[in-house]
Amino acid sequence: MAHARIDFIVVGAQKAGTTALHDFLSEDPAYAVSGIKEVHFFDDETMNWDAPDYAPYHAHFDWRPGAIRGEATPIYLYWPRSLERISVYNPVIKLIVMLRDPVERAWSHWRMETVRGVETRPFSWCIREGRTRLFKAAPWGVHREFSYVERGFYGEQMARLLDLFPREQVLVLKAEDLRTAPSAALTRVAAFLGNHHVRRVEPREVHVGRDVGTRLAAGDVAFLREIYADDAARLMDLTGILFE
Structure with missing residues (x-):
């Protein structure tokens, strides 16, 4: 197993259905996903990335023959150098990116940090x-x-990813x-990862955020739409996906 590598990673985005995926x-025996979600290996700034030891990472996985091994740590898409480290680890790895309207994502993220007590500002x-x-x-920015x-x-994040990995x-x-038609989404995942035994599943809600006693304001939506406008066009060019 010295040269074995996992097969796929769900690299992002946070608050975009990665827990549900x-x-x-985890419920499909064809896959051997990490025992914990969000292993946080490739964003670990305490590692010696000049000579990384992958043994602690591989300890998270079941190495039974024939299993499709992978994990989901959504910060990898955003965190600097994570994707580069993944490309060194396994240049032929398959990556799954889950995206959600960035305005809704930001709001959901803020709600989560507010409930956790990390965020105290509106x-x-x-x-x-x-x-x-x-x-x-640190790292800066x-x-x-x-x-x-x-x-x-x-x-911006997808452009960086596609500079490192081929589109296929x-x-x-x-x-x-994934939320409204999970069977269809999981069929796409299975075809992408080479799983030929797709199981039908029912829609479910996972990690629904708690109410924080406030609502997303129209002015904030308009402000964020303007901030994201150029990047949204770039995403459309790269993936065909447009949030508006």
């Missing part, structure tokens, strides 16, 4: 003045919790498709 795949402030907090972070706006620049190794899904 991980759960669905959404309107966070997507405007609050973005300067990322300039005080990125943040695990406060990146409400930044994680939604899918066009990448599957892009919309969160809405």
Whole structure:
């Protein structure tokens, strides 16, 4: 197993249905997904990436013969150098990207951090003045919790991904498709990963966010749509997906 590599990774985006996909795949015996969702290996800045030890990573997986091995850590799409590290680890790995309307994603992300007690400021402030907090972070300009706006620049992230991996190794899904028609979405995943025994599943809700006593304001939606406009066009050119 010294040179074995896992077969696929769900690399993003956060709050875009990656937990639901991980759960669905965990229930299918054709797959051997990591025992925990979000292994957080390729975004680990404490690793010696000049000579990485993959043994702790591989310990998360069942190495039974014939299984399709993979994991889901949605920060990989956003976190600097994660995709580059994955390309070194396995240049022929298959990557699944799940995308959700970036405005809805940002709102859901903020709600999650608010419920967790990490975020104490209102959404309107966070997507405007609050973005300067990322300039005080390390690595500079990125943040695990406060990146409400930044994680939604899918066009930029997909361009970086496709510079590292050929298009045939990448599957892009919309969160809405998995939520409303999971069997069809999982059929696409199965075909992409080489699983010929697709099981029918019913729609389900996973990790529905708690109410935080406030609603997404129209002014905030308009503000974010303008911020995302150029990137949304780039995403459309790269994937054919448009959120509006």
